[in-house]
Every structure is written in structure tokens, then in C-alpha cells.
Amino acid sequence: MKLTPTGxxxxxxxxxxxxxxxxxxxxxxxxxxxxxxTIKGRIFDADQKIVPDALLETWQANAAGKYxxxxxxxxxxxxxxxxxxxxxxxxxxxAFSLTTIKPGCVPGPGGVLQAPHIEVAVSMRGLLRHLVTRxxxxxxxxxxxxxVLQLVEPDxxxxxIAKSVxxxxxxxxxxxxxxxxxxxxxxxx
Amino acid sequence: MGTKTIPDVxxxxxxxxxxxxxxxxxxxxxxxxxxxxxxxxxxxxxxxxVTGPVFGHDSISPGDDDMTRANGGEAIGPxxxxxxxxxxxxxxxxxxxxxxxxxxNAGGRYRHxxxxxxxxxxxxxxxxxxxxxxxxxxxxxxxxxPGPYPWGxxxxxxxxxxxxxxxxxxxxxxxxxxxxxxxxxxxxxxDPVYNCIPDENAxxxxxxxxxxxxxxxxxxxxxxxxxxxxxRDATPMEK
Numbered sequence: 001m002k003l004t005p006t007g008x009x010x011x012x013x014x015x016x017x018x019x020x021x022x023x024x025x026x027x028x029x030x031x032x033x034x035x036x037x038t039i040k041g042r043i044f045d046a047d048q049k050i051v052p053d054a055l056l057e058t059w060q061a062n063a064a065g066k067y068x069x070x071x072x073x074x075x076x077x078x079x080x081x082x083x084x085x086x087x088x089x090x091x092x093x094x095a096f097s098l099t100t101i102k103p104g105c106v107p108g109p110g111g112v113l114q115a116p117h118i119e120v121a122v123s124m125r126g127l128l129r130h131l132v133t134r135x136x137x138x139x140x141x142x143x144x145x146x147x148v149l150q151l152v153e154p155d156x157x158x159x160x161i162a163k164s165v166x167x168x169x170x171x172x173x174x175x176x177x178x179x180x181x182x183x184x185x186x187x188x189x
Numbered sequence: 190m191g192t193k194t195i196p197d198v199x200x201x202x203x204x205x206x207x208x209x210x211x212x213x214x215x216x217x218x219x220x221x222x223x224x225x226x227x228x229x230x231x232x233x234x235x236x237x238x239v240t241g242p243v244f245g246h247d248s249i250s251p252g253d254d255d256m257t258r259a260n261g262g263e264a265i266g267p268x269x270x271x272x273x274x275x276x277x278x279x280x281x282x283x284x285x286x287x288x289x290x291x292x293x294n295a296g297g298r299y300r301h302x303x304x305x306x307x308x309x310x311x312x313x314x315x316x317x318x319x320x321x322x323x324x325x326x327x328x329x330x331x332x333x334x335p336g337p338y339p340w341g342x343x344x345x346x347x348x349x350x351x352x353x354x355x356x357x358x359x360x361x362x363x364x365x366x367x368x369x370x371x372x373x374x375x376x377x378x379x380d381p382v383y384n385c386i387p388d389e390n391a392x393x394x395x396x397x398x399x400x401x402x403x404x405x406x407x408x409x410x411x412x413x414x415x416x417x418x419x420x421r422d423a424t425p426m427e428k
Contacts, residue, residue, distance in 0.1 A: 009353075083244075
């Protein structure tokens, strides 16, 4: 028996009613091990206009590179209270802010380690399905060999890598461009 | 070594053609400036895609399954019971998964600062609920039937009555946001959001069915709505 999968529909302009009751702007509290980071950014449409009604949801491993999920069977520590899930909405300036820890490396295909990254789902009015992308980290030696970054044309990889903000080691900037010249790399998953 | 063909995890099936909307769908005007223009990059599933957030039963509170009461009073509108199952494409139940739902009130008005005052707010209706599926993937909640409402997509545009559903399922790649519609709604043929699903049969699964089984005498009509998430690949594609 093969059932027809349910089709995706837009979150629409009023998703805040149902989804922002469970906002998670702080993915990792102070007790969670790892180097703390704040990722700030804005979301833009094809005309470079800000998107004030977007939802960003994130999924990541802990600092040891382990997901809080039963299918991650690696022999690495989990930390109680760390789910790895973030959820933020953009404000009237199209901006969001997420505080978390930098995840560790997780296994990729063929046993190659993936560079530290955060999975991102972007939803908004005008998107009939959410967009999937990833946030990678600047000055990260593992980026060179990352099997997913390798799938991306070199001149577009920068859209996936957060930027350091001035001299603050814990502040990163990462923007989403839905379309247009600097269009963010989105994945077909 | 082709990384495209050697995942070591058991991935999820790609959607059958026609069952999911494209990003660009000009009849829904907002897609034009928000849809990506470059081809998406095919990502073989890794551990990052086959895992995903696990929400515990502490995510829900008593009363989250009843939208018909708020601020000490009863919401206006026809009470309905919405129930069904969350399954994967192979018919396996998706147990203990969180559903977040939201909707307009019986007059078609959302409790949201951006909704236009085309119809009054109901002080006793907030329009959000949360439920978890049980061990057999079943869920159930009580609400009032949402009204249709006008929107600015095209002249005399009206959204058919619908309830928004959001769920993650077992993995990052099973995340689904959808809308449930009602049988016999005359606005469905004219709605670009409903019609964005190319395949006619796949569109129809978004329409709930009237359900005598869950209809409560003198109280509420029942509607049945099953949600089907992506199934699993049979085996790791290649090792």
C-alpha cells in the first residue's frame, strides 16, 4: 500500500497565531556545553525588500556532534535539556536573532565528517513549501572538505557561510536572499 | 568518490511528481517575488536530514485540544471535532508527534494584527491549538468551523474555509505545513493555494471528510483528516 503524501501549503501571513507560542530564540541555555554564538540576520525577497513575516526553524547537533534524536547512535554524549531546535520569526525590519552553541562535526557520506552546520527551514507567505538551507561557520577548516558544500558551485558557497561581525567572536551574521543576485543556496531534500 | 550516491543513512523518499507545489506559482501572486529562481541543489540525506526535533508530551497543556473556549466564554460558530491519523506513505502510524494548528474564527477573521477588520473578532476564540498523536498516530481536537475570508490576491478573491496544520514528524525532512479544507466548499475551484498542488488526487487529500463516527449528538459535527508524511527509502541506496 502506498498512500499519497499530503501536499505542502503556505504558512500564510498569520502563522504567528499557531507557531510563535513555541518560539525558541535560545537553542542552548547557559548550562549547555559549547561555544555560545548569536546569529543575526535579515531575510530579503527578489527585490531586496525585507521580509517581515518569515519563520526560521533550525536543527543542529550539540557541541560533541550528536543529535538529540534516536537515530543518532554515535557513542557521544547528549546533554539533558538540549533539543537542538530553534524557531524565530522575523520582525518589522525583516530581522531575526538566534542564540545557540556552535555544533560539532557530524558524520556525512562515506564516513567523511561534515563541517559544523545548522539546518534551516524558511517559511513565509508566498512560499507554498518551506525552503531548506544550511548555516556554516566562518574560519572553519572542515568547510574545505565538507561533502555538502562540495555540491555547491564555489561562487555560491558564501551564501551558506555566516560572517563574523567586527571583532566579536560570538556574533555572526547570516542573511537569506529568497531570490535575485545574491540568492541563497537552497537544497532539494 | 561520488558523494551524491553514497549516503550511509536510510533516507526518505522524494515526493511523487505532482504531489507537492512548485515554489513559483503565479496564480498565487506572492510567490513571484519570494520563490527562488536558481535550481535547488539536490541533497542526499545525511544524519542531519534524517534526524529532527523531538517534542515531548510536556509541549502540550490541558485544553490545548479545545479551541471552543477562551477568556471564560464559548466561541461563536458551529462546533466541530477534527480527528484523523498521521501516517507515512507506507501506512505506518507516526506516533507521538506534535501537531500545531491555527485558523480564523467562524466569521473568517484571524486574531492577528495584520488581518483586516472585514469581520469582527470573537473575544472567546483565539484560534490556536496543539495536540500530539497517540501510539497509533491518532489525533483529535475540538474547534469551531472557520469561515471563508477575502484576500487581496486578485479581484474578489476568497480563501475557502481551512485549518492550518504544522508538524515535524520523525525527521528534518518530514517537516510539513499544510491546510485542511472542508468537503463541498464552493470556493475550492477558485483558490490558488489549494490548486497549487498539480495532481488532482493529491489535491483532494487536503479535503477532510464528514465523519458520523466522531459527530457528537446535539453538540458537534465530526470531520476526518489524515495526514501522510514521506515514507522511508527501502534500504540505504548504496554502500
